[in-house]
Amino acid sequence: MKNYTYLFWGYLVVWVALAAYLVALMRRVGHVSRRLDALEAGRKKQDAGRAT
Amino acid sequence: MPRRLAYPLLAVATLATMPVALCSIFLRAPEERVMGAVQKIFYVHVPLASITFLSVFVLLVGAVGYLWTRRAAWDHLSIAAAEVGLLYCTLVLITGPIWAKPAWGVWWTWEAKLTTTVILWLLLAGILLARAYAATPEQGARIASILGAVAALDVPIVYKAVDWWRGQHPIVFGPGKPDPLAPGMGSALMLSMLAFVLLYALLVASRMRLADLSDRVAACEEAASRER
Numbered sequence: 001m002k003n004y005t006y007l008f009w010g011y012l013v014v015w016v017a018l019a020a021y022l023v024a025l026m027r028r029v030g031h032v033s034r035r036l037d038a039l040e041a042g043r044k045k046q047d048a049g050r051a052t
Numbered sequence: 053m054p055r056r057l058a059y060p061l062l063a064v065a066t067l068a069t070m071p072v073a074l075c076s077i078f079l080r081a082p083e084e085r086v087m088g089a090v091q092k093i094f095y096v097h098v099p100l101a102s103i104t105f106l107s108v109f110v111l112l113v114g115a116v117g118y119l120w121t122r123r124a125a126w127d128h129l130s131i132a133a134a135e136v137g138l139l140y141c142t143l144v145l146i147t148g149p150i151w152a153k154p155a156w157g158v159w160w161t162w163e164a165k166l167t168t169t170v171i172l173w174l175l176l177a178g179i180l181l182a183r184a185y186a187a188t189p190e191q192g193a194r195i196a197s198i199l200g201a202v203a204a205l206d207v208p209i210v211y212k213a214v215d216w217w218r219g220q221h222p223i224v225f226g227p228g229k230p231d232p233l234a235p236g237m238g239s240a241l242m243l244s245m246l247a248f249v250l251l252y253a254l255l256v257a258s259r260m261r262l263a264d265l266s267d268r269v270a271a272c273e274e275a276a277s278r279e280r
Contacts, residue, residue: 010093010150014100014143018251021139025258032265039272046279 059257066250073240073247081240090154095240097147099248100140101169105207107137107252108172111179112204115197124267125260127193130200131183132259136252138176145173156220164217168210175203189270 077095084091114130117123148166149159160166179196186192214221233241 006150006154007089007092010147011096013146014096017139017143017146018255022255022258025255025262029258029262029265032262032269036265036269036272039269039276043272043276 059254062250062254062257066247066254069243069247069250073243076240076243081236082234084234084237087155090151093147093151095244096248097144097151098241099245100147101144102245103248103252104137104140104144104172105211106249107133107140108176108200108203108207110256111137111200115200118193119197124264128260128263128267129256130193130196131263132256134176134179134196134200135259136255138173138180139255140252141169141173141176145169161220163221164213164219165210165221166219168206168213172203172206172210175199175206179203 073095077092081092081095083089111130111133114126114128114133117126118130120126148169152161153159179199182195182199183189183192186195209216213219214223
């Protein structure tokens with residue numbers, strides 16, 4: 001059996017870093033997207049209030 | 053192809069290619085005679101380094117595009133390339149020592165290629181810091197574009213550092229060099245390269261989307277504060 005223990009840790013660092021960045025990025029996109037939806041909804045509500 | 057479809061397709065292609073590349077590296081590619089199992093870090097290190105260079109080129113295109121047209125889309129490309137490029141460059145600097153310790157006996161040495169790669173890392177980090185601490189987003193974008201051009205100048209220096217300063221870093225590929233890879237090694241490297249390129253494209257697309265959404269939020273907030 002070949003010993004890949006040494007490499008396992010090296011590869012783990014790479015995958016954990018890439019996966020952590022991707023997850024953090026998706027969370028930030030989700031957060032900013034929700035914030036934009038809320039702002040746009042507030043604006044529409046304000047415009048509708050002005051029209052009446 | 054509609055933009056909405058391209059993103060999930062890219063994600064699926066990335067997820068499908070990664071395990072195939074790993075199987076090819078660990079199950080198909082033969083073990084190198086001298087280095088043994090440690091050489092397999094090469095299949096990650098080389099694609100990461102190549103894509104770091106590609107990222108600096110993308111950064112340069114975004115920077116020049118922004119300075120030329122002042123369009124936000126170019127700046128978003130520049131932001132994404134700098135951030136993802138910094139991540140890839142960091143991983144290059146982590147995977148390199150994993151190979152260096154058994155090969156050279158030390159984790160790190162101030163060898164020309166390693167030193168110029170650290171300079172590239174510092175330039176990419178500087179771009180992100182310039183954006184974060186600039187007085188206005190426009191000023192940050194301008195400084196980042198200039199630093200991006202400097203980072204692009206460092207790439208050929210990193211590439212040629214071993215030749216110019218007789219460094220220890222191995223040169224596997226180069227003009228006039230015979231193909232050093234045994235059958236099975238080349239295909240594993242190409243598959244790994246493809247997987248990391250797809251992941252890079254996915255990360256850059258996601259980061260560009262985040263930059264676009266952030267700009268829209270800032271514009272909405274500014275409009276709301278003006279109305280108050």
